[in-house]
Each structure stands twice: as C-alpha cells, then as structure tokens.
Amino acid sequence: MADASIFPAAISGMFELLSPVPPGWGGNLLRGLANSLQIAFGAFGLGLLIGTLGAYGKLYGGPVIRDILAIYTTIVRAVPELVLILLLYYAGTDLINRVLEAMGYAPVNISGLVAGIVVLGFVQGAYGTEVLRGAIKAIPQGEIEAARAYGMSPGVMMRRIILPAMLPHALPGLANLWLIATKDTALLAVVGFSELTLETRQAAGATKAYFLFYMAAGVLYLLVTLSSNAIIGRVEIWARRGMPSIREA
Amino acid sequence: MTETAVQTFRIAPKQNGDTEARRLAPHRIVLALIGLGLVAASIFFLRWDWLPNYYGLIAQGLWRTIWILAVTCVLGFLLAVPLGLAQAAGPAIVAVPARAFCTIIRGTPLLLQLWLLYYGLGSLFPQYPWIRESELWPYLRQAWPYAVLALTLSYAGYEGEVMRGAFAGVPKGQLEAARAFGMRRFTILRRIWLPQAIHRALPTLAGEAVLQLKATPLVATITVIDLYAVASRVRQDMFITYEPLLLLAAFYLVITGVIVFLFRRLERLIPSKLG
Incomplete structure (x- = not known):
C-alpha cells in the first residue's frame, strides 16, 4: 500500500489486521460495507418512490397537497440529516410502539436496518421530489398533452410516457442522490447502527491502528463511488439512446 | 382530472x-x-423548564456553529478557486491531482474524513517528537483544528468541482478580448475570469453553504461543542428526547433561512445580465 511509509510501527502487521478471517478485522469491515449498501439501496428505492409520488403531487396535485409537499421538501432540505435521523429514529419508534400499545399489542423492537432505510428514505424522498419534478418539467409538454389526447389514464401515461421520457433528464440528479445515499449511511453510525463507519471505528479502537482502518474504509467507500460512477455512465448512455449527445456544462 | x-x-x-x-x-x-x-x-x-439553565451554553454552541461555518466556507472557497482553475485550465501535472482530490473528497463520507483526521492523524502525531516539541502542538491536541480542516477540505472538494464548471463556462471570447487588450495572465484572471466565474457559481454557493451548515453537527462527534453537542448534552442531562432536537431543528431552519436571504441579497448586488 502507498501509505506504508507513514506507518512506521506496523508495516508487516497491516495485512494481518486487514485479513478477512477472525484475527484480522477485514471481515467486520466487509460486513459493515454490506450493511451500508443494503441501507443505501433500500433508502434510495424508498426515496425514488416518495420522490415520484411527490413530484407528481407537486406538479399535478391540488393546492393543499402542493403546499404540504413544499413544507416537506423545505424542512427536510434545511435541517441537518443527523438531526433528522435522530428525530425520526426516536419519534418513529416511539410512535409505532405507542400505537401498538394503544391497540393492545406488545411493543416491538424495530431493527436498525428498517429504521435506517425508512429514515434515510424519507430524507432522500425530499431531494428526489425536486430532482424528478425538474425532470418531468424538462419533458416537452406536448408529449404529455398528446398522451392525454389519446385518452391515456394517469397511470398508463406515467408508465409509458412520463417515466421513460424524464429518465435522461433525471439521471444526473438521481446519480447524485445515490452517491449521497451511500455516504449518508455513515451518519447511522451516530445512532449506533453497525455499518461500515461504526465497524471501522470499533476495529480501530480495538487495535489502536486508527489511521490504517480509516484509510481502508475510505478506500472501500471510494470503490463504491467509483464503481457506481462507471455503472451510472453506462446507464446514462442507455437512457439517452437516440438523443443528441450530452452538452458539456 | x-x-x-x-x-x-x-x-x-x-x-x-x-x-x-x-x-x-x-x-x-x-x-x-x-x-x-x-x-x-x-x-x-x-x-421546557430546563431552557433557562442552558441559555449560556446554547449561545456558546450557536456562536461556535456559525463561526465554524463561516471560517470553513471562506477558507474552503479560497482553496476551491485554485482547484477549479487547475482542473479547468491547468496542465495535467496540476489538473490530475486536483481532480483526484475532488473525487476522493466527494467519494467518501465526511464523517469518515473527520474521524480519519482526528483519530487517525491525531494518533500518528504523538509518535514524532519534533511535532510534540513544535509550537503547533497545543493546537494539534485540541479537536477544533481537525474539525475546521476536515470541513474546509470537504467544502473545497465540492466547491472545486463547481468552480471548474464556472471557469469553463466563461465565454472564450471574453478571455480572448482580454488577451487582445494586452492584459497579463494574472490580470486576466483577476479582472475578467475570476469575477465572471464567481458570478456563475453564486447560485450554487448558497446551496453549498446550506449543505456546509448541515455538515457542521458532525464535529460534535469529535468533541467540539457546537449547537448540536449542546442539544445532546441537554438530552443526556435531562433525560428528554424530543425537546432539544426540535429546538435544534428550529435553530437550523432559521440559520438556513438567514443564509438563503444573505445570498439572495448578495446576488442582487451584482447586476445580472447573463448572455
């Protein structure tokens, strides 16, 4: 590794510490990475769902729905994710347990995975709403009017016209959201969910090799980002097929 | 329908x-x-009966949050200008490291960068006697220099990418005209290129400043007492969950509003007539 020279004490021990079998901590890091990716996927999917509905509501909904959505996106985008995660995490689990108690059921323990997905998905939904709203507005509106003139129901129109037509406009924003989702999973370390950053911290604390483990986790995150970028590039080429080439911003 | x-x-x-x-x-x-x-x-x-006991602490935390936000935004922007310039117009020897820096910063979570600097670098420093004997050591033992460094680098990484686009977006004719006037390269940068690039980047600067504000509570995880840390302290002291968090959210909403308002004023100061 390149940083071996900054690490005077433990050059030979580095690989031992990082090995994936029990004396090393590599397995823990990989398990944390798997957890992080799981949450990122779930949160991104949930965010897409909320975002699609939100964008639809913001564009075509009634005045009340529009105002409520405006409040949702404004507040979520103005308050730090860390604070939102804490608020939603505690308030959400508390609320569910109180409802269950009122209905006569025993309180449940909500798994960190589900809570993480729901909380991050809620945050992602706000950003997704704005991204998708912009993308739908970028579709030539004549296409939507033509679809209506053909008598398509809103569901069919969304599936056949709006979603495919907006995809190339939405992809850069969605790619950004995906990268934010992978990085925001690190915030769940603060509420004690054992994703990559918290696993790293525990490994580093146990072995005292702080620099080594944080660098290793950084490399893992970077690999996720770079491979995502490669895949997103391919998807973008696919989604833009038949369209004029991308203009350099 | x-x-x-x-x-x-x-x-x-x-x-x-x-x-x-x-x-x-x-x-x-x-x-x-x-x-x-x-x-x-x-x-x-x-x-809310705990509130009067914590006025001083809240004011202190608020001040520290705003102070960190302002310092890291200014320093980060100063760093972002050369980063953007290097990527937009520099030779490969500066463009490649600048791009690598931006990719690494944007590709890893800020929380990890913060912990890498504070716990990682912080644990390496004491091994070297010359660092311990240097004048900087009293500062290196505290948490806030690491917080400021991490947030500055993060802001520079994100904003460097924006500045790259802004520098590249200035019409070439402007620069050619400046060169035709016989301006030196530094004068072109100072009088023509930089002002127009900043003007182009201004709308995103407000967004980046809000993002930076939302990143500041992370410094509480390395023992810097900002607004968020004060709220956590209240939660621990008083055994209450929601009240400090709600108050915290309200504070951040207000600060965000102030940032957006200030940048809107700033934007209005510059006559906008983009061709």
Whole structure:
C-alpha cells in the first residue's frame, strides 16, 4: 500500500489486521460495507418512490397537497440529516410502539436496518421530489398533452410516457442522490447502527491502528463511488439512446 | 382530472393569475393554523423548564456553529478557486491531482474524513517528537483544528468541482478580448475570469453553504461543542428526547433561512445580465 511509509510501527502487521478471517478485522469491515449498501439501496428505492409520488403531487396535485409537499421538501432540505435521523429514529419508534400499545399489542423492537432505510428514505424522498419534478418539467409538454389526447389514464401515461421520457433528464440528479445515499449511511453510525463507519471505528479502537482502518474504509467507500460512477455512465448512455449527445456544462 | 387538464394548457395561469389571492387562499390559512397549533402544543405539552439553565451554553454552541461555518466556507472557497482553475485550465501535472482530490473528497463520507483526521492523524502525531516539541502542538491536541480542516477540505472538494464548471463556462471570447487588450495572465484572471466565474457559481454557493451548515453537527462527534453537542448534552442531562432536537431543528431552519436571504441579497448586488 502507498501509505506504508507513514506507518512506521506496523508495516508487516497491516495485512494481518486487514485479513478477512477472525484475527484480522477485514471481515467486520466487509460486513459493515454490506450493511451500508443494503441501507443505501433500500433508502434510495424508498426515496425514488416518495420522490415520484411527490413530484407528481407537486406538479399535478391540488393546492393543499402542493403546499404540504413544499413544507416537506423545505424542512427536510434545511435541517441537518443527523438531526433528522435522530428525530425520526426516536419519534418513529416511539410512535409505532405507542400505537401498538394503544391497540393492545406488545411493543416491538424495530431493527436498525428498517429504521435506517425508512429514515434515510424519507430524507432522500425530499431531494428526489425536486430532482424528478425538474425532470418531468424538462419533458416537452406536448408529449404529455398528446398522451392525454389519446385518452391515456394517469397511470398508463406515467408508465409509458412520463417515466421513460424524464429518465435522461433525471439521471444526473438521481446519480447524485445515490452517491449521497451511500455516504449518508455513515451518519447511522451516530445512532449506533453497525455499518461500515461504526465497524471501522470499533476495529480501530480495538487495535489502536486508527489511521490504517480509516484509510481502508475510505478506500472501500471510494470503490463504491467509483464503481457506481462507471455503472451510472453506462446507464446514462442507455437512457439517452437516440438523443443528441450530452452538452458539456 | 379536470384540474390537471386545465393545468397543462397555457390559459390556466391567466385565469387565476393574481398571486396575492392565492397566497391567502383558505387552505393556507388552515395550514398555518395547524402549524401554529403544533408549535403551541409543543410549547405547552413538552418540557421546557430546563431552557433557562442552558441559555449560556446554547449561545456558546450557536456562536461556535456559525463561526465554524463561516471560517470553513471562506477558507474552503479560497482553496476551491485554485482547484477549479487547475482542473479547468491547468496542465495535467496540476489538473490530475486536483481532480483526484475532488473525487476522493466527494467519494467518501465526511464523517469518515473527520474521524480519519482526528483519530487517525491525531494518533500518528504523538509518535514524532519534533511535532510534540513544535509550537503547533497545543493546537494539534485540541479537536477544533481537525474539525475546521476536515470541513474546509470537504467544502473545497465540492466547491472545486463547481468552480471548474464556472471557469469553463466563461465565454472564450471574453478571455480572448482580454488577451487582445494586452492584459497579463494574472490580470486576466483577476479582472475578467475570476469575477465572471464567481458570478456563475453564486447560485450554487448558497446551496453549498446550506449543505456546509448541515455538515457542521458532525464535529460534535469529535468533541467540539457546537449547537448540536449542546442539544445532546441537554438530552443526556435531562433525560428528554424530543425537546432539544426540535429546538435544534428550529435553530437550523432559521440559520438556513438567514443564509438563503444573505445570498439572495448578495446576488442582487451584482447586476445580472447573463448572455
């Protein structure tokens, strides 16, 4: 590794510490990475769902729905994710347990995975709403009017016209959201969910090799980002097929 | 359905175009009343008796949050200008490291960068006697230099990418005209290129500043006492969950509003006539 020279004490021990079998901590890091990716996927999917509905509501909904959505996106985008995660995490689990108690059921323990997905998905939904709203507005509106003139129901129109037509406009924003989702999973370390950053911290604390483990986790995150970028590039080429080439911003 | 059909035709905005009436639409009054009701309910039904004991601490935390935000935004922007310039116009020997820096910063979570600097670098420093004997050591033992460094680098990484686009977006004719006037390269940068690039980047600067504000609570995880850390302390001291967090969210909402307002004023100062 390149940083071996900054690490005077433990050059030979580095690989031992990082090995994936029990004396090393590599397995823990990989398990944390798997957890992080799981949450990122779930949160991104949930965010897409909320975002699609939100964008639809913001564009075509009634005045009340529009105002409520405006409040949702404004507040979520103005308050730090860390604070939102804490608020939603505690308030959400508390609320569910109180409802269950009122209905006569025993309180449940909500798994960190589900809570993480729901909380991050809620945050992602706000950003997704704005991204998708912009993308739908970028579709030539004549296409939507033509679809209506053909008598398509809103569901069919969304599936056949709006979603495919907006995809190339939405992809850069969605790619950004995906990268934010992978990085925001690190915030769940603060509420004690054992994703990559918290696993790293525990490994580093146990072995005292702080620099080594944080660098290793950084490399893992970077690999996720770079491979995502490669895949997103391919998807973008696919989604833009038949369209004029991308203009350099 | 009739609602949507009306929306897409251009007649709709003219029919109910007077925005004043829309702003005071009855449903908005109802929403505002519900909002006020929620605020009133949280004031009356939640516990706020701890508040007077923490005024000093809250003010201190607020000041530290704003201070960190301002310092890291300014330093980060100063760093972002050369990063953007190197990527937009520099030779490969500076462009490649600048791009690598931006990719690494944007590709890893800020929390990890913060912990890498504080716990990682911080644990390496004491091994070297010359660092311990240097004048900087009293500072290197505290947490805030690491917080400022991490947030500055993060802001520079994100903003460097924006500045790259902004530098590249200035019309080439402007630079050619400046060169035709016989300006030296540094004068071109100072008088023509940089001002126009900053003007182009200004709308995103407000967004980046808000993002930076939302990143500041992370410094609480390395023992810097900012607004967020004060709220955590109240939660631990008083065994209450929601009240400090709600107050915290309100504080951040207000600061965000102030940032957006200030940048809007700043944008209005510069006459905007983009061709």
